[in-house]
Amino acid sequence: MPGGEAERPLHVPVMADEVVELLAPVSGGVYLDCNLGLGGHAELILERSGPDGVLVGLDWDAEALAMAKKKLSRFGRRAIAVRSNFARAAAVLDGLGLGPVDGVLLDLGLSSLQLAANRGFSFSDSESLDMRMDDRAGESARDLVNRCSEAELADIIYNYGEERQARRIAAAIVAERKAGEIRSGKELADIVYRAVPRRFHPGRIHVATRTFQALRIAVNRELDNLAELLASLPRIMAGGARVCVISFHSLEDRLVKRCFSDRSLFRPLTKKPLRAREEECSQNPRSRSARLRAATYCGLPL
Numbered sequence: 001m002p003g004g005e006a007e008r009p010l011h012v013p014v015m016a017d018e019v020v021e022l023l024a025p026v027s028g029g030v031y032l033d034c035n036l037g038l039g040g041h042a043e044l045i046l047e048r049s050g051p052d053g054v055l056v057g058l059d060w061d062a063e064a065l066a067m068a069k070k071k072l073s074r075f076g077r078r079a080i081a082v083r084s085n086f087a088r089a090a091a092v093l094d095g096l097g098l099g100p101v102d103g104v105l106l107d108l109g110l111s112s113l114q115l116a117a118n119r120g121f122s123f124s125d126s127e128s129l130d131m132r133m134d135d136r137a138g139e140s141a142r143d144l145v146n147r148c149s150e151a152e153l154a155d156i157i158y159n160y161g162e163e164r165q166a167r168r169i170a171a172a173i174v175a176e177r178k179a180g181e182i183r184s185g186k187e188l189a190d191i192v193y194r195a196v197p198r199r200f201h202p203g204r205i206h207v208a209t210r211t212f213q214a215l216r217i218a219v220n221r222e223l224d225n226l227a228e229l230l231a232s233l234p235r236i237m238a239g240g241a242r243v244c245v246i247s248f249h250s251l252e253d254r255l256v257k258r259c260f261s262d263r264s265l266f267r268p269l270t271k272k273p274l275r276a277r278e279e280e281c282s283q284n285p286r287s288r289s290a291r292l293r294a295a296t297y298c299g300l301p302l
């Protein structure tokens, strides 16, 4: 590197020490990483479960998957990367003839690569308003904001963004699109900025954060996919196996909390969700909103 600077990784895995400690991977175990991303957590799990542990990593983003495969190639056949929605994890494991597994990891949301990649996830993106993590999937955020009625938009922004200004924002989107299609993240962020009176602008985050979160959740059906995966855990997990979930907003965390509260199936390993340490937060701002819950599966094998 010029100037001798170390290359910065494209995505730094969040709460990595805590995940490895809670999953406690061992040689011979089979592990499922539902959000392979760039393979950061996967690499650590494979290192810890050497020489014989196997990791099945899922991601529906072709670009992320290709990069993860490259990163994990040194583990040979111990690392299996599959392009799939994690909601289909049980079917993927069946297809591979693997399972039940000894550990499951979910690290929800977006990777830093996706956020930076002109795919419409960022407020400053002047090229795209796509927001699909899987480019084979249906409607983009651009389709949604230009097609939905004002009431539908207000519902999406309120329900998935928990945004109190949802009606104002929806009305502004519908008024603005009359002059021409809304085409980029930047255009949308500017509309939200102008729609919300200054006294309601949040201090710490961009005023459009909740609106973007809401559209991303709707486009990618994020809560439905998470609910499906959680419901399938008893089919996927061996008795005594551990599951760790890192979520980034309260809607996800609520689903996980409810799932782990079924004491006939799960014994929580974390009383409250763990948060990233201050040192990690200052080095990796993504970790600030991370909440980690873990549990042991104690149901009967199905």
Ligand SMILES: C[S@@+](CC[C@H](N)C(=O)[O-])C[C@H]1O[C@@H](n2cnc3c(N)ncnc32)[C@H](O)[C@@H]1O
Pocket: 011, 012, 013, 014, 034, 035, 036, 037, 038, 039, 040, 041, 042, 058, 059, 060, 061, 064, 084, 085, 086, 087, 107, 108, 109, 110, 111, 133, 225
């Ligand atoms: C936060 S990143 C994971 C980063 C990874 N743990 C690492 O250390 O590199 C989340 C990843 O999950 C993927 N993803 C999100 N929802 C998914 C779903 N329903 N099915 C499959 N992959 C999904 C995204 O495409 C993204 O690459």
